[in-house]
Amino acid sequence: MSPAKKSDRKGKDDSPAGARIAVYDTTLRDGAQGEHVSFSLEDKLDMAQHLDWLGVDYIEGGWPFSNQKDISFYEEAARLKLENARLAAFGSTRRAKNKASEDDNLIALVNSRAPVVTIFGKTWDLHVTDALRVDLPVNLEMITDSVAFVKAHDHVQEVVYDAEHFFDGFFANRDYAMKTVAAAVDGGADVIVLCDTNGGRLPHEIEEATREVIRRFGSMVCGIHTHNDSGLAVANSVVAVQAGCRHVQGTVNGLGERSGNADLCSVLPNLELKLGLETVGRERLRRLTELSRYVYDTANLMLKDNQPFVGRSAFAHKGGVHVSAVQRNTRTYEHIDPETVGNERRVLVSELSGRSNVVEKTRHLELEKHPEKMKDILNEVQRLENEGYQFEAAEASFELLVRRIVGEFRPFFKLLGFRVTAINRDGSLDATEATVKVQVRNEVELSAAEGNGPVSALDKALRKALVKFYPVLEEMTLANFKVRIVDAQKATDAKVRVIIESRDPETHWTTVGVSANIIEASWIALVDSIEYKLLKGAAVN
């Protein structure tokens, strides 16, 4: 898409290509409000360092008045070496009854010593009268006073004003909404951020209200903060920037309360790659996928495979027609080059794929001369998929399957049996015990190990049996395992699919096992994981 072809009145006038848009990350504060999300203090410090590495301009660390963890964050964060970002502390305007200088919340913001302070205040008359329960003019004073008080401190380099519920307020009582913005400007705010706090507004509304603010307060930096309750957070951020905002707020992976905040992993590439604006810069944008996955790991959440730009499926091709076209010209079914956001193209194996996916994935084996083996592979994939296997997320197991069929695989060991026992006596659990019997060439090895659970006990016993034959196993670890019910209506009799992710110093790989028994399913994936490690390490004995 060449910029010259864009005949867009919005993008052209108000966001000239190359304009710099400041990025304000609130993963640590607004993101932590998400259901299932909770960060330890150490998590937050580590994440701040990673956000800086991505190149955001602001890192909102927390609300230092609301809990001890957030207070400690600002104390500890002082020792971080941030190259790009400045820390922002978040808090509300003063209470109606307090002087600004005597308001605990404002004092906490100042005491955080954060160089940027973000104050949110009420825009929507309904909130002023129903939630705060103060008169409308009093709220205006609260805003001006609070911004001015914070701004008067020398260490505070910048005051950001978050106009909470700005858009709802604008469409309910436009005059009053604009007065609240004026009150923040009067107090000395450096940035005015327009918030769609409830996430209910449509792009045309965002555009209209943003244009109006910029018309009136054009000399200010204007920002946008959206929520995804209508599935529109990314679009609303993009539209606001096109309408002239120069500051965009959001969270990594769109973490946040309810349906989440604007996902910076979509907003940034749209601004950089589609509109030609500058956020973290093209070079750093290549770190986006890695950062996204790091945040999921730290937040202990599952990856969202279909997440735009950074998801594992974002450039995954399954339909046979698409796969053959992409093989000819990647632009045919890819809106951007996956590498620009650090992601990669994948070709999936599935019943829908016809031959072309499997052909693509086995290209390195040069099966052109053995069409019957290709047919065997397709049949076996189909048979296993019917049993509940999925190889899309288990590429190491697929590789093993192919090699077994084409006769390029010699098993490294043979299982003769295992036994797992878990005992609970008087309500407290003993360690789980596993014994494993394997044969390597002509030698039979029986080993036993205890673990915290059945998979851990089996894993330990199996490695113990094998490591004397294959010392390279010392360097691999199991990084994660996932369990899915294949056939949920059968509940505990249903088949389960276990996915195991393993790591060694160089790389990581994923294997799959399916069985009605979770122990057996884990075992199958475990064995594949070890076989794959031995295979790729050329199995030096």
Next chain:
Amino acid sequence: MSPAKKSDRKGKDDSPAGARIAVYDTTLRDGAQGEHVSFSLEDKLDMAQHLDWLGVDYIEGGWPFSNQKDISFYEEAARLKLENARLAAFGSTRRAKNKASEDDNLIALVNSRAPVVTIFGKTWDLHVTDALRVDLPVNLEMITDSVAFVKAHDHVQEVVYDAEHFFDGFFANRDYAMKTVAAAVDGGADVIVLCDTNGGRLPHEIEEATREVIRRFGSMVCGIHTHNDSGLAVANSVVAVQAGCRHVQGTVNGLGERSGNADLCSVLPNLELKLGLETVGRERLRRLTELSRYVYDTANLMLKDNQPFVGRSAFAHKGGVHVSAVQRNTRTYEHIDPETVGNERRVLVSELSGRSNVVEKTRHLELEKHPEKMKDILNEVQRLENEGYQFEAAEASFELLVRRIVGEFRPFFKLLGFRVTAINRDGSLDATEATVKVQVRNEVELSAAEGNGPVSALDKALRKALVKFYPVLEEMTLANFKVRIVDAQKATDAKVRVIIESRDPETHWTTVGVSANIIEASWIALVDSIEYKLLKGAAVN
């Protein structure tokens, strides 16, 4: 939001409130292209019935040329009783070398006997020359011929033309793109659907191109089909409707290749509730949440908790400030009434919540008189959350915890011990065996059971021991269980969190257990599940 306050040039002119927008569901065809998605023939037939129940206008069942399952679908679907929807069969234009009447793909479309046939063709010159490898004028003939051939059959009531890559084509070679649309109109197409096949376009581009088509072919019904590769599929659908489209395509839950299609679960409520247009109608829109969850179950995918409108977290309040405000006036932090889409408000328990969430969730216990008990509850929640528990998705376990602390809970049984053994001999697994010893009042009961796996064996043994004391347990079943690693970097030594969902004829409930041992964690959740059932059934002995 009153329509009178909308000063929007787009919505007002081209989508007058009350206008009817046809809904074209492609979950069964484009949705099935998603990674991890695969539907059996029975699934597809059952889903078609459910989609009709929601009230969509078209159900695209598959591509009857591509595989046997899709051919069988149209044979079997003839016996469905559809009240609202018509079946559509999907396929491509004829091959360059074939006459339309001799093209296998077109013949398959006609043979499907579907009353609606959807033909996709190439818009983008790059695709014509690089993927199809035919001359540009030949593609135009292929489009006209194909549409005309299908349209000539009496049983075909309507031909929908999907202009694949319309927007990319429009911005690459506008004249040619418009010629392809004209070719479909010449062939007799009833609906022209503009597709953002690669999902890379921004809302202002969708708007511009759509307006241009409607200016030129205004007498046609125009439709929109978007993909979510840029996180903009919902916005792009809404914008296209505002620009005058009267037909919207999408999938339930946004299932689909790469980052998915436009999520009808967001598109429909935005059109109905925000723009005042008519899709399935306000009454049927209340079925949306149920349909969304049904499709996840059928597709065997996890719910997406933060999904807009229909997700479990979409109206969940966690932050203490929000909870107190919502208690006063729901509009303060909710963009719509959750009931309009069949969803519900939830108040979450979490360390961030301060007191107000726990207060809200324990209101029915009238703890105002016992502030020390409220403090004990808060402390216990915090302690367990530090251990890895999360009560946000385990409301039954939370209820039990509260009742245990306030002394309103008398245990129904006491665990004296259990043992689980799984044995594999010569590579094949025996059934897993569990023994359970429990005490009910003064009676000790020892029972044993076999299961497909450890959880199933324990579940059976425990019920066997208890059912003679509590026959009501006969009517409950385990509906699902989920396993999450709490502390992933410890891999198999990490703690696991097990969530068990149980059902009886009236309702369903969810419980949680955490342990480094998956068997123990499952056991804890299992016991809570049974205790909750007994508690709510007033435990008739």
